[in-house]
Amino acid sequence: MNPAPNLILIGPMGAGKTCIGRRLAERFTLEFVDLDQVIVEAAGASIPTLFDLVGEAGFRRHEQQALQRVLGGHGQLVSTGGGAVLHADNRAAIAGHGFVVYLRVSVAAQLERLARDKARPLLQRPDREQVLQDLAYHRDPLYQQLADLTLDTDLYTAAEATSQLVVKLAAHWQRQDPIA
Numbered sequence: 001m002n003p004a005p006n007l008i009l010i011g012p013m014g015a016g017k018t019c020i021g022r023r024l025a026e027r028f029t030l031e032f033v034d035l036d037q038v039i040v041e042a043a044g045a046s047i048p049t050l051f052d053l054v055g056e057a058g059f060r061r062h063e064q065q066a067l068q069r070v071l072g073g074h075g076q077l078v079s080t081g082g083g084a085v086l087h088a089d090n091r092a093a094i095a096g097h098g099f100v101v102y103l104r105v106s107v108a109a110q111l112e113r114l115a116r117d118k119a120r121p122l123l124q125r126p127d128r129e130q131v132l133q134d135l136a137y138h139r140d141p142l143y144q145q146l147a148d149l150t151l152d153t154d155l156y157t158a159a160e161a162t163s164q165l166v167v168k169l170a171a172h173w174q175r176q177d178p179i180a
Contacts, residue, residue, distance in 0.1 A: 002148055003176035005074035006030075006098035007169070010085055010143050012135060013120060014110035015103035016153045016161055017079040023162040025077035028175070033078045038066045048119055056083075064090055071097040074176075082135070085142040095146055099173040101165065102147035104140075107132045109154045148172065 007030060009017040018034055025032035036047060039062050043050055050059045064087055070078055071093050078098065084090050094100055105113075110132050114120065125131055144150070149172055153161050 002099055002172055003174040004097075004099035004148075005076075005176045006071070007077045007173065008094055008098035008100045009077070009079045009103055010094065010100060010146060011103035011153075012082045012105060012110060012132070012139060012143075014113040015082075015105040016158055017103055019158040020103065020153070020161050020165070021077050021079035023158060024165060024169075027162065027166055028077070028169075030075055030077040031073075033070050033073075033076050035063065035066055035070060035078060035080045035084060038070055039063055039081075042066060046119075060087060063087075067093055082139065085139060085146060091142065091146055099169075100146045100148045101169075102143045102150040103161070104143070104150055104152045106154050107136060 007024065007028070009021050009024075011017055021034070022032050024030070039050070039059075040046055042065075043062055045053065047059070050062060054062075060083065063081060063084055067080070067084060067090055070076070076098075080094070085094070107129060111129055114128075118124075149165075149168055151161060151165055151168070156164065
């Protein structure tokens with residue numbers, strides 16, 4: 001058993017972090033925290049607007065600040081953005097504040113799941129497949145490095161993936177509550 005105060009979902013866009021995360025949070029009676037939503041609320045602007053205003057580097061600074069605030073808590077299921085693992089300080093914070101679940105997905109499944117999504121700043125290009133392949137090449141080793149548990153989500157619905165994770169988490173994760 002690996003005791004940890006939070007569950008943290010990592011993985012690329014389209015892996016199911018938000019959808020599966022909400023279901024897992026309910027199942028384990030954890031507070032669901034979508035890091036992207038925390039960023040939007042703190043900045044008062046949507047993620048595409050933030051990318052337009054401050055670029056990807058500026059967005060990553062917002063992301064790092066939000067992650068530091070969120071990970072000070074406990075009893076949460078934190079759904080991170082796909083790029084949250086890029087900064088070394090973020091990786092250290094993630095590893096130190098939760099049991100990390102990597103939701104892995106193939107580029108083919110990402111393309112299918114994100115086909116109608118027009119809101120993702122990194123995909124506002126005609127060569128979406130190449131963008132996703134490049135992101136996977138750079139980020140997958142970081143996801144693997146952090147993961148306490150990995151689940152391939154390609155062949156599962158959100159409900160099926162949640163069921164798989166409930167079983168796996170029961171065997172590998174122990175909720176660590178704060179000392180009163």
